[in-house]
Amino acid sequence: MNRRENLKLLFTGSVGTGLLLTGCSPEQQALPPKDLLSGGTIGGRTAEEKQRDQELLSDTFFTDEERKKLTTLVDVILPKDEESPAASEVGVVDFMEFMMKDQPDNQTPMRGGLMWLDFEAEEKFAKPFNELSESEVITIVDEVAWPDKAKPEYEGAVRWFNMLRNLTCSGYFSTEAGWKYIGYVGNKPNAWDGIPQQVMDKHGFKLEEKYIPLYLKPEDRGTIVQWDDEANIIG
Amino acid sequence: MSFQIKNSGEAYDVIIVGSGAGGGMASKILSEAGLSVAVVEAGGDFDPAKEEDRTQLRPPWESPRRGAGTRIRPFGDFDAAIGGWDIDGEPYTRKNGTEFDWFRSRMVGGRTNHWGRISLRFGPNDFKRASIDGLGHNWPIGYDDLKPYYDKVDKLIGVFGTKEGIYNEPDGFFLPPPKPRLHELYMKKGADKMGVPMIPARLSMLTRPINEERGVCFFCRQCNRACQVYADFSAGTCLVHPAMKKGKVDLYTHSMVRKVTTDEKGKATGVSFVSKVDMKEYKLKSRVVVLGASACESARIMMNSKSKTHPDGIGNGSGMVGRYLHDSTGTDRMAIVPSMMDRERYNEDGVGGMHMYTPWWGDNKKLDFARGYHIEYWGGMTQPAYGTGGSMNSMRQYIKDEFGEPSQNGGYGIGMKKDIRRLYGSTMGMSGRGESVPMYDNYCEIDPNTVDKYGIPVLRFNYNWTDQEVKQAKHMHDTFEEILTEAGGILLGSKPGPETKYGLLAPGRIIHEVGTTRMGDDPSTSVLNSNCQAHDCDNLFVVDAGPFVSQADKNPTWTILALAWRTSDYIVSELKKKNI
Numbered sequence: 036m037n038r039r040e041n042l043k044l045l046f047t048g049s050v051g052t053g054l055l056l057t058g059c060s061p062e063q064q065a066l067p068p069k070d071l072l073s074g075g076t077i078g079g080r081t082a083e084e085k086q087r088d089q090e091l092l093s094d095t096f097f098t099d100e101e102r103k104k105l106t107t108l109v110d111v112i113l114p115k116d117e118e119s120p121a122a123s124e125v126g127v128v129d130f131m132e133f134m135m136k137d138q139p140d141n142q143t144p145m146r147g148g149l150m151w152l153d154f155e156a157e158e159k160f161a162k163p164f165n166e167l168s169e170s171e172v173i174t175i176v177d178e179v180a181w182p183d184k185a186k187p188e189y190e191g192a193v194r195w196f197n198m199l200r201n202l203t204c205s206g207y208f209s210t211e212a213g214w215k216y217i218g219y220v221g222n223k224p225n226a227w228d229g230i231p232q233q234v235m236d237k238h239g240f241k242l243e244e245k246y247i248p249l250y251l252k253p254e255d256r257g258t259i260v261q262w263d264d265e266a267n268i269i270g
Numbered sequence: 271m272s273f274q275i276k277n278s279g280e281a282y283d284v285i286i287v288g289s290g291a292g293g294g295m296a297s298k299i300l301s302e303a304g305l306s307v308a309v310v311e312a313g314g315d316f317d318p319a320k321e322e323d324r325t326q327l328r329p330p331w332e333s334p335r336r337g338a339g340t341r342i343r344p345f346g347d348f349d350a351a352i353g354g355w356d357i358d359g360e361p362y363t364r365k366n367g368t369e370f371d372w373f374r375s376r377m378v379g380g381r382t383n384h385w386g387r388i389s390l391r392f393g394p395n396d397f398k399r400a401s402i403d404g405l406g407h408n409w410p411i412g413y414d415d416l417k418p419y420y421d422k423v424d425k426l427i428g429v430f431g432t433k434e435g436i437y438n439e440p441d442g443f444f445l446p447p448p449k450p451r452l453h454e455l456y457m458k459k460g461a462d463k464m465g466v467p468m469i470p471a472r473l474s475m476l477t478r479p480i481n482e483e484r485g486v487c488f489f490c491r492q493c494n495r496a497c498q499v500y501a502d503f504s505a506g507t508c509l510v511h512p513a514m515k516k517g518k519v520d521l522y523t524h525s526m527v528r529k530v531t532t533d534e535k536g537k538a539t540g541v542s543f544v545s546k547v548d549m550k551e552y553k554l555k556s557r558v559v560v561l562g563a564s565a566c567e568s569a570r571i572m573m574n575s576k577s578k579t580h581p582d583g584i585g586n587g588s589g590m591v592g593r594y595l596h597d598s599t600g601t602d603r604m605a606i607v608p609s610m611m612d613r614e615r616y617n618e619d620g621v622g623g624m625h626m627y628t629p630w631w632g633d634n635k636k637l638d639f640a641r642g643y644h645i646e647y648w649g650g651m652t653q654p655a656y657g658t659g660g661s662m663n664s665m666r667q668y669i670k671d672e673f674g675e676p677s678q679n680g681g682y683g684i685g686m687k688k689d690i691r692r693l694y695g696s697t698m699g700m701s702g703r704g705e706s707v708p709m710y711d712n713y714c715e716i717d718p719n720t721v722d723k724y725g726i727p728v729l730r731f732n733y734n735w736t737d738q739e740v741k742q743a744k745h746m747h748d749t750f751e752e753i754l755t756e757a758g759g760i761l762l763g764s765k766p767g768p769e770t771k772y773g774l775l776a777p778g779r780i781i782h783e784v785g786t787t788r789m790g791d792d793p794s795t796s797v798l799n800s801n802c803q804a805h806d807c808d809n810l811f812v813v814d815a816g817p818f819v820s821q822a823d824k825n826p827t828w829t830i831l832a833l834a835w836r837t838s839d840y841i842v843s844e845l846k847k848k849n850i
Contacts, residue, residue, distance in 0.1 A: 076333040076347050078325040081314070083358075084342065088334065112682045119687070133334045182663045182680045193680075197663040200682065204659025204690065209336035211329070216687070217694050218615035219654050222327060224488035227620050229449030234614050240455045246470065249432050251446040251477045256486050260478045262425075266433065266443045 074133075091136040101149050102128055103165050111176055112203045119216040122207050130206035141198065148195030155192075226253040281555040282308045282520075284841070285541055286562055287527050287571065290380025291827050292813035292834040293562030294505030294513075299838035300560075301517025305845070308554055309510060310522045310543055312563075313352060313376030316383065316506055318496035325350060325495040330655035338656035344373075346656075350496035350504075351375040351384035359723030363730040370595075370714075370731035371778035372566060378523065379496075379506030380564065381781065386623045387493055387502055388646070388825040389429040389474040391420045391832075393438030396822035399705075403640045405738070406708045409819040410791045410800040413440065419832035427503045427831070428480045431472035439629045445477045447625065448489070451618055453649035453698040454626045456607055460757030461628060466645075466749065471627045474503040474828075483512065491652070493622025502622065525552070526724050529575040530559050530810065536579030538810045544724040558809045558841055558850060561787075562834065565816040566595070566714050569786035570729050572797075573716045585804035585812075590797050591787055592715050594708040595731070596821055598782040599643065599739045601766070601773040603750035604699030605759030606668050611696045618651045618695075630823050632745075639741035641705035643823045645749075649698025659690040668760060669693065697762070700753065702746035705823040706739045708785050712777070733777040743774035782826050787816030802837040809850045813837050 075088030097105065109122035109131075122128075135142050152164040152175065160171050167175070179189050179196040207213045229250070235241065242250075261270035283305035286293045293309060301307045317323055325348040330336040333347040341356060343349045353375040362372050375381045395402060397409040417440070424443035431444040447470035450458070454468075461468040475487045484507075485499025493502040500507040513519045524546035531539045531553065540555035561568040569592045573583035583591060623646075630642030662680060669677045669689050677689065717730035747765055754761055766773030777783075790796025793805035802817045804810040813834035815826045822829075844850045 074334050076335070078328050078332065078348070079316075079318075079323045079350070081342070081352060084340075092334070113687050114684055116684045116687065130334070130336065134338070137335050137338070137340070176682060180680050180682050181678055183667075183678060197680070200662060200680070201660040204662070205336060205338075205656050208654040208658040208690070209330035209656060211331065213658075214329075214654055217654055217658070217691050219651065219694075220615055221617045221619040221651070222329060222490060222653055223617070224327075224490065225617055225619070227448050227489040227617075230452050230455070230618075231614070231616055234452065234616070237614070238452065238455070238609065240452075240459075242449065246432065246447075249446060249470075250449045251430075255446070255478055258478065259482075260445055260480055262443050266421075266441065268444075268446070 091133060094136055095132070096135040096142065097128075097132050100165060101146070102132075104149050104152055105131060107165075107172060108176070108199060109203045109206075111172065112200055113207050120212050122203055125207060125210040125212050127203055127206035130209075131202050134202060144195055144198060148192065148199065151192055151195070226256060228253050281540070281557070282306045283556060283845070284308070284558045284560055285310060285554055285556040286560045286813075287541060288312075288380060288561070288563035288567070288814065289378045289510050289521070290375075290505050290562060290564065290814065291382050291830040292815075293560070294379065294382070294509030295831050295834035296560050296562060296813045296838045297519055298509045298513040299835055300841065301513045301519045303838075303842040304517075305842070306518040307513070308520050308522060308556065310525045310527055310541060310554070311378055312526045312546075313378065313523065315521065315523050316350070316352075316377045316379055316496070317511065318350065318498050318507065319500065323496075324498055326492050326498050327490060328495075330653070336656040345384065345494060348492075348495050349384065350494060351381065352377045360728070361720060361722060362728050363717045363720055365730050365732040368731065368733050369776040369778075370733040371776050372729070372731070372783075373778065373781045374564070374567070377506075378510055378521070379504045382503065382505040382827065383496055384494065385781070385825065385827060386646075387473045387475055388623065388627070389472050389503075389828045390629075390644070390824035391440045391442060392416070392822045392824055392829050393440055395438045396820070396824070399641065399820050403634065405640055406820055407790070407795075410789055416829070416832045416836065419835045420828065422835060423828060423831045425480070427474055427508055428476045428484075429472055429474045429828075430470070430477045432470045434469055436629060442472075444472070445480070447471065448477060448620055450625045451620055451650050452610065452613070453607070454624065454647055456610065456757045456759070457647050457698065457700070457753065458626065460753040460755070460759075463756040464749075464752055465631075466628055466753060467631050468626050468628050471624045473621060473623050475621045475623075476501045477621075484508070487621060489617075489619050489621060491619035491622050522554075526726065527563065527571055528724070528726050530561075530571060530584050532575070532577045532579065532584060532807075534579075536577065536584075536807060538584065538807055544726070546724075549724070558811065558845070560811045560813055560837075560841070561816075562813040564814050565784050565786045565818075566729055568812050568814055568816050569714055570716070572787065574727055580806070584807055585787065585797050585810055587806040588794050588797060590795065592713045593710055594785040594788050594819075595712050595714055595733065595783060596706045596708045596785050597777045598780040598821060598823070599704035599706050599735075599742055600701060600775045600780040601743050601746050602699060602701040603747060603754065603765075604697060604762045605754040605757070606665065606693070606697050606762055607757065607759045608668065608696070609758055610698075611669065611692050613651065613695045615651065619653070620650075624648060637745065639745065640707060640738045641742065641823065643702040643704030643742060643746060646701045646703060647698070648701070649695075651695035654694070658694075662686060662690065665693065665762070698754075698757075698759065700750050702743070702750070703780060703782075703823060703825070704739070704742050704746070705821060707736055708788075708820055709734075709736065714786060731778075735771060735774060735777065740768075740771045740774060743772035747772055782815075782821055784815035784818035784821040784826055787812045788819050789817045790819065801840040802833065803840070811837055811841060
């Protein structure tokens with residue numbers, strides 16, 4: 036039994052019961068959960084979703100050579116600086132590997148762009164992209180990274196680089212390091228009590244007077260609400 | 271909740287098909303009246319308080335796709351709603367080259383696991399549009415018939431808002447609203463200059479507790495992921511599960527209803543369904559059948575319930591089942607606000623939706639289209655996930671460099687990384703959601719050539735927008751441009767023109783489809799009477815949005831809930847009187 040069949044057994048038998056399918060001989064038992072690949076979405080998954088994540092995680096799209104090109108490129112797009120790590124350090128290439136399989140329409144344009152890199156590297160420097168120096172890499176990137184001033188013959192490569200840039204940013208800012216860099220401080224329980232006063236002042240805003248008594252007061256969040264017959268809150 | 275199969279011998283007082291807003295409300299009211307109830311749901315059970323069902327507060331790195339949408343969760347990998355526009359093995363088709371997209375959620379609570387919790391009452395005018403503009407038809411009931419039920423729904427489920435005294439936007443029993451966010455105040459500045467009203471939103475999240483059973487909102491902006499403390503409304507957490515705890519309610523999950531069964535005289539006797547677990551057919555019997563499977567799914571079941579007495583399907587003596595299908599109109603626009611760049615950071619999550627909105631303010635007598643729309647607002651320092659930092663190839667020009675010159679679009683490197691950080695939280699946008707005119711020629715019907723994987727014939731849609739909706743969408747975009755510009759924003763993208771119907775989204779996309787089993791006093795032009803009882807089968811009722819004669823520019827859920835409560839009261843009273 037191959038891995039895919041194993042996965043099918045593991046998940047399709049479990050609809051509604053949470054139990055693994057039984058009924059096959061001992062050597063054909065489904066994989067125990069501990070043998071599953073890690074990295075699938077956590078929380079509230081259906082059997083179909085678990086199976087799909089496992090299948091995608093067990094397939095490989097990029098070749099080693101392609102991964103090497105991507106590692107170079109994502110670190111050009113989002114390099115390390117004094118405040119934050121480089122894209123390759125936070126798993127951006129692994130994220131792209133998964134997304135190629137999850138949204139397969141991107142596979143051909145992505146692979147096409149990575150192949151074009153070698154063509155361009157040969158034309159300009161007579162060697163494959165993965166053997167270029169840093170400054171040679173930048174020479175090629177500069178041809179395609181600026182959509183408004185790129186030469187018309189690079190139109191297709193510009194489109195590919197836009198996709199690469201977008202995916203790099205998605206993969207970067209959706210990590211803990213990305214959150215820290217961008218300064219996102221939400222996703223935790225709190226009691227929203229409006230915009231901080233200094234921000235209101237800076238942007239020149241005041242709350243409308245008539246609503247001030249009506250807005251939620253955080254101290255009331257523990258008390259069950261009561262209305263009178265006219266729908267006024269009285270407790 | 272484990273899957274259960276009952277023998278066909280046992281009869282219930284009532285079978286309810288579907289566990290969304292309508293079915294959920296019916297299960298609560300009917301079981302509280304002492305009736306025995308079976309709820310038959312096509313999807314699985316779901317309880318966000320259980321750790322295994324929880325997606326709330328998960329960071330994007332707990333998803334390999336970082337929260338991007340999938341086929342079964344098109345609104346994101348952590349969205350609570352399971353199903354989507356395209357369900358494996360459950361197709362639907364379209365006719366005459368027309369468009370209709372059908373969003374379904376296969377789970378306890380149905381699409382109440384997805385919606386934005388915008389909870390607006392229909393106003394007095396919304397029930398009598400034909401009298402105002404001569405288009406479509408009036409409802410056989412009016413605001414006064416539903417008002418007591420809206421009041422009860424407010425108290426049972428909870429909705430925040432403010433009393434405004436606007437005639438066609440009736441006030442209710444409101445919880446205190448949250449204060450606005452920064453982008454909402456920018457929008458207000460623009461709206462004020464144009465004389466467009468903007469008031470606190472009306473959303474069904476508990477800013478204060480309403481009972482001991484449900485927790486209070488802790489402001490994570492993730493209502494679409496379902497709340498583990500039940501601080502937002504969904505039919506599973508607030509209606510179906512409480513009903514199961516208190517009353518005689520059996521829940522049948524993974525059960526796909528094929529048809530309503532009938533006796534010789536044409537009375538409903540129960541339902542026949544396919545269990546998705548063993549793919550076998552089962553039958554349940556009851557004195558009353560209540561359909562709450564969604565406007566289109568209930569119409570499908572009725573049209574598929576053919577018999578000698580109901581040759582065109584149960585309840586379909588008029589041929590009106592499936593007719594007058596209509597969805598809300600919708601289109602959107604977005605801008606970037608230079609004075610919101612380089613914002614100070616703070617936790618701006620708030621509730622899972624807007625804190626302010628615009629109710630319809632226009633006078634259609636002075637406009638070239640018949641009906642209005644409300645405006646929803648979005649923006650702010652939302653959770654970075656899949657998509658964040660995107661579009662630098664077109665957005666970077668809005669950042670001024672150190673010499674005050676616009677930056678070059680695109681690029682790479684530490685400078686671009688910094689620019690993404692500068693831009694974060696500086697975009698905002700708005701969406702119009704409007705009323706369309708119900709048309710006889712917009713409909714769903716049974717496709718004679720296609721069945722789903724359970725062998726049940728599927729729906730085929732035929733739907734065209736009229737000039738009324740197209741002109742309304744144009745008005746939306748004119749308004750959006752003015753508000754966004756007056757708010758200090760630079761418009762992004764381009765204004766859609768007539769070649770795209772002014773950006774009007776395809777029918778079905780707003781997920782407010784209604785009208786397929788409409789109510790009316792005349793059995794030859796309507797499916798149900800004003801109590802949502804089938805004209806030609808007195809023990810069959812519909813409690814979803816199928817009975818709506820017209821869909822106002824409001825979100826339909828609050829009216830589904832009020833109407834389902836009223837219908838349930840009527841069922842109890844008719845059973846007591848032995849009329850059914």
